Amino acid sequence: MSQPRNRWIVQVILVLAVLAFVGVSVIPLFGALNNTPFSSQNTANTKGSLTSSDQKSKLEDQVRGYELVLQREPENQTALKGLLEARLQLLSQKEKSEVKPSDIQVVIEPLEKLAKLNPEQSEYAVLLAQAKQQIGDREGAAQAYRSVLDTKPGDLKALQGMVALLLSQQRPEAAIGLLQDTLTNAAQANTNQPGSIDTVAVQVLLGSVHASQKRYAQAASAYEQAIKKDPKDFRPVVAKAMLLKQQGKNAEAKPLFDRAAALAPAQYKDGINKAATDPITPNAAASGAPPSESKPK
Numbered sequence: 612m613s614q615p616r617n618r619w620i621v622q623v624i625l626v627l628a629v630l631a632f633v634g635v636s637v638i639p640l641f642g643a644l645n646n647t648p649f650s651s652q653n654t655a656n657t658k659g660s661l662t663s664s665d666q667k668s669k670l671e672d673q674v675r676g677y678e679l680v681l682q683r684e685p686e687n688q689t690a691l692k693g694l695l696e697a698r699l700q701l702l703s704q705k706e707k708s709e710v711k712p713s714d715i716q717v718v719i720e721p722l723e724k725l726a727k728l729n730p731e732q733s734e735y736a737v738l739l740a741q742a743k744q745q746i747g748d749r750e751g752a753a754q755a756y757r758s759v760l761d762t763k764p765g766d767l768k769a770l771q772g773m774v775a776l777l778l779s780q781q782r783p784e785a786a787i788g789l790l791q792d793t794l795t796n797a798a799q800a801n802t803n804q805p806g807s808i809d810t811v812a813v814q815v816l817l818g819s820v821h822a823s824q825k826r827y828a829q830a831a832s833a834y835e836q837a838i839k840k841d842p843k844d845f846r847p848v849v850a851k852a853m854l855l856k857q858q859g860k861n862a863e864a865k866p867l868f869d870r871a872a873a874l875a876p877a878q879y880k881d882g883i884n885k886a887a888t889d890p891i892t893p894n895a896a897a898s899g900a901p902p903s904e905s906k907p908k
Contacts, residue, residue: 667704673697688728695721712746719743726755733759737768744776752776764793764800765808767816774820783824790817811837815850822854830854845874849883856887 677694680687698718702710719742726735740755753776759769770793777786790813797808818833831854837847852867868887872880 663704667701670697670701674701686724686728688725691721691725691728695725715742715745719746726758730758730762733763733766733768737772740769740772740776744779749776749780763807764796765813767809767812770813771816774816778820778823783820786820787817790820811841811844811847814840815847818847818850818854822857827854827858843874845871845879845883848874849886853886 674694674697677690677697680690681694684690695718698721702714702718705714719739722735722739722742725732726739729735736755736759740752743749743755744752753773756769756773756776759766760773763769770790773789774786777783777789793808793813794810794817797810797813800808801810814833814837818830818837821827821830821833831851834847834851834854837844838851840847848867848871852864852871855861855864855867865887868883872883872887875883
């Protein structure tokens with residue numbers, strides 16, 4: 612499994628394992644910037660040396676420049692990517708409470724074009740779905756996720772996003788059905804294209820959905836099935852440890868956290884240890900309160 616893909620999977624599992632007990636939300640649009648297949652090194656280098664006002668002015672100049680290019684060449688992908696990144700950077704400078712649907716609307720057009728021009732890169736369609744959901748276009752978001760899942764049923768980014776969308780609509784059974792269908796079809800899909808569906812990760816997502824509905828026995832069963840599928844895979848071990856921790860079973864959770872840290876590659880050990888020691892929010896879990904505004908790191 613490639614490192615970028617595995618990093619996403621681990622992020623999804625760690626985040627969902629926590630959010631399952633206080634509600635599941637989509638990955639924030641701004642946080643997704645770091646996972647897009649493009650990144651401006653120059654923008655990154657200037658962040659530390661420019662004031663907020665100067666940076667905003669520089670980004671606005673970049674937006675105007677890219678817009679001029681796109682007037683002449685509507686499908687210029689370099690300009691589309693640059694425009695999208697500059698607009699996302701401008702959005703990220705605002706406080707969440709200041710962001711309006713019209714602010715998010717400006718990223719939808721370049722995302723739609725990039726998703727159409729790059730159907731093999733699901734990141735664009737997932738970002739498009741997230742943007743549409745944030746402006747209240749849930750059907751548009753669902754269509755964007757389905758456009759990925761129709762051709763890549765095991766795409767974890769689209770699966771996680773679609774599951775979160777369904778849960779936000781109070782449709783947990785639909786989310787469970789989607790994941791169960793994915794698992795049912797996994798054997799044939801992996802025969803046709805080996806590795807196209809990561810069954811362990813899908814099982815963990817299924818367990819997290821059950822946990823979000825306080826079906827702890829079903830969640831534990833899903834995690835156990837994933838552990839039996841691959842005893843050396845640390846991901847379901849982390850998820851089960853989080854399940855126990857959120858139920859206050861710290862003594863049972865600790866050896867699982869230790870086991871997960873021992874199994875995990877070095878780059879994931881700190882995240883697992885942090886998950887083991889971070890405080891939990893039992894009151895929020897009990898009340899079904901919405902998740903906090905924190906987002907994946």
